[in-house]
Amino acid sequence: MTIPVLAAVDFGGPSDAPLILLGPSLGTSAATLWGGVADRLTARARLIGWDLPGHGRSGPADAFTIADLAAAVLALADRLGAETFHYAGDSVGGAVGLQLALDAPHRVSSATLLCTGAVIGTPDGWHERSAAVRAGGIAPMVAAAPERWFAPGFVERRPGVAAALLDGLSHTDPECYAKTCEALADFDVVQRLPEIVTPVLAVAGRDDVPTPPESLQRIASEVTDGELVVLDGVGHLAPAEAPDRVAALVAENVGLSRSSSPDTVDDIYRAGMDVRREVLGDAHVDRAVAATTDLTSDFQRMITEYAWGGIWTRPGLDRRSRSMITLTALIARGHHEEFAMHLRAARRNGLTNDEIKELIMQTAIYCGVPDANSAFRIAADVLSDYDAKGGAR
Known part of the structure; x- marks a missing residue:
């Protein structure tokens, strides 16, 4: 397989500050998912997001695995001239973070993994979804997304944020969405979690249906250096649903000091x-x-x-x-x-x-x-x- 080329989304930040790479969830773009978190951290860190193939700013790609996406993130870091970096990812972006910690532990200084798992769903479920998208397009996924993505009441509380995320999903390339489903169908690193030595902060949404808190608890308890935080009132897209809390957790895991660059x-x-x-x-x-x-x-x-x-x-x-x-x-x-x-x-x-x-x-x-x-x-x-x-x- 050819390693896909991932588009970089530069949120800004001081060039000499710690670099944090941000990974998206299936059907989202880095800009809509991570924009609120980035706004809260760019005074103290350099933040670069990446988009899945056929999502956001990334072009389409041939079939790929989660390991291929991890290799593509490393290639992105190389393009940025970064030998090491901190990483934060939600859902499939979190799965990529686990793969990075397994494949290149010397390059990942810390990992904040949100709403994800060492295995997500079932192979049959992912293959059924990929077949459904190929047959019916992306519209059925958009219709089902609010219940799957958000905690109860979020759409009413933050209609603009929800609308932006759903609009991004509606513009996702159906074939690349299906290929990402197939990559998740083949992803299972449960038995390899004890190999991970990178410090991991596992962040769960208490109302997350696809990857409930138990999924993050498994990661936190089985990696060498893991910690679990459960966010109340949060579903599957924690960076968008709770940007202030997620930003604070990422900052703490990365070791950003408020006193070195205080908020205005x-x-x-x-x-x-x-x-x-x-x-x-x-x-x-x-x-x-x-x-x-x-x-x-x-x-x-x-x-x-x-x-x-x-x-x-x-x-x-x-x-x-x-x-x-x-x-x-x-x-x-x-x-x-x-x-x-x-x-x-x-x-x-x-x-x-x-x-x-x-x-x-x-x-x-x-x-x-x-x-x-x-x-x-x-x-x-x-x-x-x-x-x-x-x-x-």
Whole structure:
């Protein structure tokens, strides 16, 4: 087989900074999948994505294997003049990362592997999908993608991001899509995981259907130096669904120091606004922005920078945990309006009604029965309304 030539997507970054190569998922381009993460890291790293054959900016190619794609990534690194590099990849991009760690461990300084597996799906399933695409084109894959790709509610929360990803899939070359399916059908490095010595951060989406957390747990537990992180409220395309959290994890795995190249105030504000929208929803944030006046504008910017950009973007706790802490604090202080708002945020962050009930029960002991009674009254109204509207707020 001829090694395919992969198009490079240059996100920028200082020429003397660490190089991170970014691998895509089937049916996506590096630009749409990794753009949000790259925006958060280019001050501290040089980021180059690559596109699968027939995807994004890459031209078509003859039949190829995952090993061929790994060799093509090494050829890309050679073209960039990089003897070593850090690597991050989602789904098939993560499979390529495992192959790179097996074939060229001396060149891969670290690997952040997201929503992937040492084996993904079944050979029969991949061959059936490749046959379906050859027979019916890419349109059926586009129709099925939202449920396969995204955590519940993501399309409603971030319609623009979802639309861009689905549009990219609709323009994917069907034959190259089918060939990638066939490459995945033949990919299985489960027995070789103990050979991998490259430090691996395995990142799972808790709501990922194609590669559930157990798939990433296997990688983290069987490679020589592995760690697992599970992201709540995330499906199969973690870089696009949770760019702030993924950027923080990649930075930590690569060893990027914030102090060496600090974010600007505008960077922190933009990151905070992204998280604020993801947690509270575009509709809520749009209403808050529309209601901003000369009197309140400085306050609005402050809470976006300090609360959302300074605290909610930190990688030390997942969003479920931050929601639980926030709800407890709001009950204790009697901030009922904020409590109602953060009940909706907690559901968006993955908490169930039963978990919220247990949280309020706990506050009855440590905050007081009257406070818990008020919390239950508010929760009964807010959660029933949230569920009736399907979580689209």
